[in-house]
Amino acid sequence: MSNQQIKAGIIGGAGYTGGEMIRLLINHPNVTLTFVHSRSNAGKPLHAVHADLLGETELLFADSISNDIDVLFLCLGHGESKKWLEANAIADHIKVIDLSQDFRLGETVGNRAFVYGLPEVNKEAIKQAGNIANPGCFATGIQLGLLPLAAKGLLQEVHTTGITGSTGAGQSLQATSHFTWRANNISTYKVLTHQHLKEIRRTLSALQPSFTGDINFVPVRGDFPRGIWVTSYLQSDLSLEEAVALYQQYYANHPFTHVSEKQIDLKQVVNTNKVLIQLEKVGNKLIIHSIEDNLLKGASGQAVQNMNLMFGLDETAGLKLKSIVF
Amino acid sequence: MSNQQIKAGIIGGAGYTGGEMIRLLINHPNVTLTFVHSRSNAGKPLHAVHADLLGETELLFADSISNDIDVLFLCLGHGESKKWLEANAIADHIKVIDLSQDFRLGETVGNRAFVYGLPEVNKEAIKQAGNIANPGCFATGIQLGLLPLAAKGLLQEVHTTGITGSTGAGQSLQATSHFTWRANNISTYKVLTHQHLKEIRRTLSALQPSFTGDINFVPVRGDFPRGIWVTSYLQSDLSLEEAVALYQQYYANHPFTHVSEKQIDLKQVVNTNKVLIQLEKVGNKLIIHSIEDNLLKGASGQAVQNMNLMFGLDETAGLKLKSIVF
Amino acid sequence: MSNQQIKAGIIGGAGYTGGEMIRLLINHPNVTLTFVHSRSNAGKPLHAVHADLLGETELLFADSISNDIDVLFLCLGHGESKKWLEANAIADHIKVIDLSQDFRLGETVGNRAFVYGLPEVNKEAIKQAGNIANPGCFATGIQLGLLPLAAKGLLQEVHTTGITGSTGAGQSLQATSHFTWRANNISTYKVLTHQHLKEIRRTLSALQPSFTGDINFVPVRGDFPRGIWVTSYLQSDLSLEEAVALYQQYYANHPFTHVSEKQIDLKQVVNTNKVLIQLEKVGNKLIIHSIEDNLLKGASGQAVQNMNLMFGLDETAGLKLKSIVF
Amino acid sequence: MSNQQIKAGIIGGAGYTGGEMIRLLINHPNVTLTFVHSRSNAGKPLHAVHADLLGETELLFADSISNDIDVLFLCLGHGESKKWLEANAIADHIKVIDLSQDFRLGETVGNRAFVYGLPEVNKEAIKQAGNIANPGCFATGIQLGLLPLAAKGLLQEVHTTGITGSTGAGQSLQATSHFTWRANNISTYKVLTHQHLKEIRRTLSALQPSFTGDINFVPVRGDFPRGIWVTSYLQSDLSLEEAVALYQQYYANHPFTHVSEKQIDLKQVVNTNKVLIQLEKVGNKLIIHSIEDNLLKGASGQAVQNMNLMFGLDETAGLKLKSIVF
Numbered sequence A, B, C, D: 001m002s003n004q005q006i007k008a009g010i011i012g013g014a015g016y017t018g019g020e021m022i023r024l025l026i027n028h029p030n031v032t033l034t035f036v037h038s039r040s041n042a043g044k045p046l047h048a049v050h051a052d053l054l055g056e057t058e059l060l061f062a063d064s065i066s067n068d069i070d071v072l073f074l075c076l077g078h079g080e081s082k083k084w085l086e087a088n089a090i091a092d093h094i095k096v097i098d099l100s101q102d103f104r105l106g107e108t109v110g111n112r113a114f115v116y117g118l119p120e121v122n123k124e125a126i127k128q129a130g131n132i133a134n135p136g137c138f139a140t141g142i143q144l145g146l147l148p149l150a151a152k153g154l155l156q157e158v159h160t161t162g163i164t165g166s167t168g169a170g171q172s173l174q175a176t177s178h179f180t181w182r183a184n185n186i187s188t189y190k191v192l193t194h195q196h197l198k199e200i201r202r203t204l205s206a207l208q209p210s211f212t213g214d215i216n217f218v219p220v221r222g223d224f225p226r227g228i229w230v231t232s233y234l235q236s237d238l239s240l241e242e243a244v245a246l247y248q249q250y251y252a253n254h255p256f257t258h259v260s261e262k263q264i265d266l267k268q269v270v271n272t273n274k275v276l277i278q279l280e281k282v283g284n285k286l287i288i289h290s291i292e293d294n295l296l297k298g299a300s301g302q303a304v305q306n307m308n309l310m311f312g313l314d315e316t317a318g319l320k321l322k323s324i325v326f
Helices: A016-025 A080-087 A119-128 A137-151 A196-207 A240-250 A296-310 B016-025 B080-087 B119-128 B137-151 B196-207 B240-250 B296-310 C016-025 C080-087 C119-128 C137-151 C196-207 C240-250 C300-310 D016-025 D080-087 D119-128 D137-151 D197-207 D240-250 D300-310
Strands: A006-011 A031-037 A071-074 A095-098 A131-133 A158-164 A215-221 A228-235 A257-260 A275-282 A285-292 B006-011 B031-037 B071-074 B095-098 B131-133 B158-164 B215-221 B228-235 B257-260 B275-282 B285-292 C006-011 C031-037 C071-074 C095-098 C131-133 C158-164 C215-221 C228-235 C257-260 C275-282 C285-292 D006-011 D031-037 D071-074 D095-098 D131-133 D158-164 D215-221 D228-235 D257-260 D275-282 D285-292
Touching (some): A006 A016, A016 A296, A071 A080, A071 A296, A095 A296, A119 A137, A137 A196, A137 A215, A137 A228, A137 A285, A137 A296, A158 C215, A196 A215, A240 A257, A285 A296, B016 B296, B071 B080, B071 B296, B095 B296, B119 B137, B119 B296, B131 B296, B137 B196, B137 B215, B137 B228, B137 B240, B137 B285, B137 B296, B196 B215, B215 D158, B215 D228, B228 D215, B240 B257, B240 B275, C006 C016, C016 C031, C016 C300, C071 C080, C095 C300, C119 C137, C131 C300, C137 C196, C137 C228, C137 C240, C137 C275, C137 C285, C196 C215, C240 C275, D006 D016, D071 D080, D095 D300, D119 D300, D137 D158, D137 D240, D137 D275, D137 D285, D197 D215, D240 D257, D240 D275
Parallel strands (some): A006 A031, A071 A095, A095 A131, A257 A275, B006 B031, B006 B071, B071 B095, B095 B131, C006 C071, C071 C095, C095 C131, C158 C215, D006 D031, D071 D095, D095 D131, D158 D215
Antiparallel strands (some): A275 A285, B275 B285, C275 C285, D228 D285, D275 D285
């Protein structure tokens, strides 16, 4: 195990992804969590906001930032990261990992350019990157279901259903996050228009420039807190065996993404950084199921995975997490 | 079946208990729902707020009230009912059923005095009443578990756990009603100090003036939307058979309250106006389980039951509801 | 209100659909429930099996059947209805409503032929029918989302996601119905191969003989007990306004099926016999959401609706049910 | 960090506690998991039974045991551990940690005597122990709420409510673990008679021999998979400040048990080995809330904690677990 110690800071530590960053970093063997910034909570202990941290850390939320860090995680709302980097001068040596969508389509700020932080497609670039645009939660799940096909130029029009836990909507109080409403309920939103389609298409088009078919995505609000289920299908000439072999080969060197030969269920990956993929073939349609924890592989866990790669650590350092399973 | 038609109005029709009042009254065979008042929603169809009513009624929320009604239901927040009655002149002939806690301890407004609307203890008074203070949800469940003992002077110090669904907290958005927080979660509040203890003690002391023991009540927030589970126990010399006989006799003429000889579970009564009671005896302790739907027998259903009694209708009219059961 | 009284019997009264039949029929103003047959429970009160019925009926399960009835509901497992009708002679005057899939594709038994009991496509035939094959739960929800298009010859390849509550799998104990497994979990089954596709295609092809496109159906196991959510989409030249007008017109005379102009959510219909439909248009794709309670409009409620039509009653008699809503 | 490596075996690796043992041990820095025995699954990969382990280990279930281990975990049903130890000769040097209730009351087998494995009361004895009887889940939560009082001789009659997740009932399929039944439902069982009362009283009486009051325990089945909530109250002369000080002092050297000054909720500890305690004082009653994950601190996590103590490791090794929190 590497003895390297990385100093990390977090901006926006009071939200869901900020909290998960803290939970991961305080137990990461190669990280010292230097500060967690939160404007509204400065001076309070982290466990005043993230009550589950009681007994694990006495760190307080900071109201200022330090440049004596190696990496900075931005856990801000969409649109806020760019503003923050414009307004706050941080030292050039600090690597930035941004969890918002502000830099996923090639946007830059100052002289900082961002690599799209999906290790299963961009691992070598991530290792060299100074800044990472961490992928979206749905975008991660959908792309991991399609990457091997795109890499072979086999994509056609895709039909995708994605079901997300309530944490995907953050901690703000709103009608669709009221317990009374959401318990035992199902609804959809942004059908065929979800904003993650842009970053998905950007990746897939880079792999398969000829691909112009629709990606028809039906996002569903599920009545559970954590996890994303994705089922995609498309026309394919591959046999099931060929498809399984393609996916296994594609993900052979990716420690968190695995192909299951048995039927999968969402709780296999909840509270872990893993993605499981299961394939089926019916007639001429190839069906791809892919599952993840939206806050881990879909957000903060993938951010840590990117950090590990950027600093030459074991890709899985600090990410061998016990699943909730039940 | 009676052909009598009662004209009813609702004040505060946009909340949870107001919505349940509407759902019950639009299908009640002896009621014409004349108006549903809501300051903030006047002019909108009821189904703009209560979306499940789409296809069932095209009634609009009203911004004024009519005196051409027989009964008025007040579905306002605690403290608001008294204010509303002070500020709004309504005709003397109108009977008022108030669902708040404003009149449960003997309070009056103008020349209106209120009967405590628990039919299992006050049925004859309710039939003659001009105004009803509808009991609280926890108060209903706890009292129905203790009334037969109090009527025989057998109460001693009581130990009670009550677990409530999230609808008990209303529709306002708050941290403890956020789906992400409440799903799979348990917490308590107002332990040994819940405000319903006052109306409970008032009823029990009237039945058993000698009773001065504590009623120790632990209220629990459950991770489900509807229903209240109550378990109480106390020292008792009654055998189980004697206790069952006592309870069966006490509730013999009450159509919604039944003694179960088998173990009960909450969903037996969810979405109905029923209360089920189960008794156990262990050593010298008598255990009483009682269950209800907090929004029906614990609020709007009991309000309809009171209306039925006040107007000489069958006590169960409009209240033969299909349980959700699953 | 009609004073007609129909005598009804139930075969297989111990299961989920049998229980719902009982709950509906004991409160139906025009029905006398003559017997509920259950081989394994004969002699026990109904509430020994359906515990929520305590206090509502003292009827016992029967071990024999009577021919002094007008209508017989078969609530048996798939394959069992046909066997039962072959093994048991019932009088010719008795109308049969079968909730299994045994007669949905035109099968007959003896001289009994069955009309497919989807009132929104077959109402006149149902009124004349002697026997009804009650549609499947998913089949009902999917068809109601597509009927208006098929009636106009506008169907093309359809992409459908359906999410079902656990009651759809019945009361048998199995790994996928274990609470610990299913809570907070998502999984799929029979993707693109679900058995209801046959009856769906049969109806749609009758309306639009030219339709040969695939109906791609992804069935999902949801982590809630009741209800089915269906989202379908397909290419369409209709504008949103044209589509809404088409659907409103199609369903104008159908009291349980309504078009919502606002976003819908599943709990609007849970514990009712209603179906709500919402339409969206994105690019050249028409999106159709349709929701139902799988045990009511998807099973026992639709069976009562069919009975009402067969006997000339109001189509909604006994089916004005309070939604659970919360 | 210690470099010591302990070889561990598991008997009964297919159940819930066996699965949690595997999840903890494969990531424990000081453990090599030598074998996982399961009669019914021998030869299959662990992930054939515990599907969430896919991608984490390729170990197979064993059909025989090896004596080349340092510690053996028995994850068998109650009554089965004693039988197994009688039927299987294991080397004397092997330390045994039994998760059943077979040895919690002082029972022995051969020359093996068992120390009750509750580190918060027995830490020094555990460090010296050759065999551990791991406490019950409810017993752990209830005792941790009462130990500081018992240690000071301050216990009086106790009133306790405990609400457990469904995993407490294991993975067998039964009516009360059916998803359709348990979702949104509440029920009680073994009220005032739960079997864990024996081990609780044994510990408390050892600390406070004068204590003869009742421990009135109402066990509740909750509608969530993981976790136990306990609220106890009793008469006490301690002020809140005195009680908090007493508890903080008692648990000062126990790394998993913490006193919260804020209101707690169950998900603060789910999927961790922690116990949080919160105190309240109302009148002359002291209220103690204590929460745990029933499968971790209430079973397999505590077993690892005991192993750590027995082998001189850091008590928290392998147990710094990320909470599910949401």
